[in-house]
Amino acid sequence: MVIGPAAHGLFGSRDVRRCERLGGGRRAAQSAATAPCPFQPYPRADGTGAHRQRPAAGEDLLAIRLGLLGRPYHRPFTLTPGDVVEADRTLLRWRERVAHWACSPSKPVPREVSRAAADALAADLGTPTVLDLLLRAEVADGVPEGQKFEIFASLDRILGLELIREIDRPPPRQAG
Template identity: 40%
Template sequence: MPPFGRPPAYARPVLRILDARTGDPVAAAPARRGLTRVEAHAHGLDLTALRVLLTADLLVRALELGGTPVWTTLDAPHRNAELRAAAATLSIRPFEDGRDLASGLGEAQAIHIVAQEGGRVPAEGPVMAVAPARWTRARSGPSPSGDAPGPSSDPGSVQETEPPSGAFLAPPPDDPVSPPAAPLADPAALRLALLSVPRGAPVRLDRAVLDGAAQRLARWRGAAAGWARQPSRPVPGEVRARLRDAWEDDLDLPAVLEVLRDVESDRHLPDGARFETFVYADRLLALDLSSALGSPA
């Protein structure tokens, strides 16, 4: 299959998600201009809860890119403030406090984001289920992209662990008697690592995974800064179509990242078009891919 196919035949793409309640795909915004409420349900302070909030953030960004107004709320009865602070560190946009704040605003439907394990499924509305995310001291498997070791979705025989409260954003030390791990130097590396695994597959992270994600981010940011020095060119239509096809198909973020890898390596694309592609995709990914602009060559 060629890296870039023909654009889809339809004129108005629709973001569809897999409803965990029924197992069927449903439109995330059945009324094109109607308000959609996205409600994240998190009942702890761990990586799984953070992955729930990240999924909600990505859904909101994808809906807004399609022109759908969105109202986002958070149901987190335990350690709400700490979870919100951790989410902000990962560039997850703020959530409103209450469920009923959007009443009277023409809400079309509510979509609920829950954890696969232990999450309470709301009585009504489509449900997006998020698989667990855990830290492990075992080294993860090689990345399919060849960049560096990638997050593992294979249960295997790994030693799972969670750092002490307040440090759960950083991997645990290899030595169990060492002090808690230091805060992440670049939280976007954790965001990228979580985006690299399909939402329905469990994630097991370790220091090698974060290092690999940080290296990929540094490479992409440096490349984008170099491309930005060339004349701007529009995002090619077939590339834009591939990106939208990916995120409108149940938020397939690994497929979005694959498009960026193809764009990075395609020497036939003008540098200006590659830069604009990365900026366009980053409206969804929120990885700050243009942060190196203006830095010395």
């Protein structure tokens, strides 16, 4: 799937060459926002295999996905490098919070949240509305942390942002 004009300028020739070298080709480089990129491996959850570094700030291609999901798909827009950096910060914050919330007693996702997400997606693939549900749940004072975890984990199954990937992972090493 080619992203099209919305992502114009995001994939430099170096990224395209890198994807081509790894067997993905130009089309894979252009569709990196819809699938994990083959050159961004993460440590295996079972502890086996070679452990590699997490992507540095600004290198997580899922930030591009978040930036794209935050806009209505049927309206033209330009996703700027600043938008990607902001989305990357949001992903980092959400992943840290989800990992923290995972330690709390679980509570079911409220029906209103599930219904609102389903309605938004059915009514025109309203991913911006789903992201707004996440933002509201994140800051809601009356929602227990375990329930926030379940909301994020549930909606992430639809959005594919890997929000739960930091659970049970050691914190990244500080440089220096």
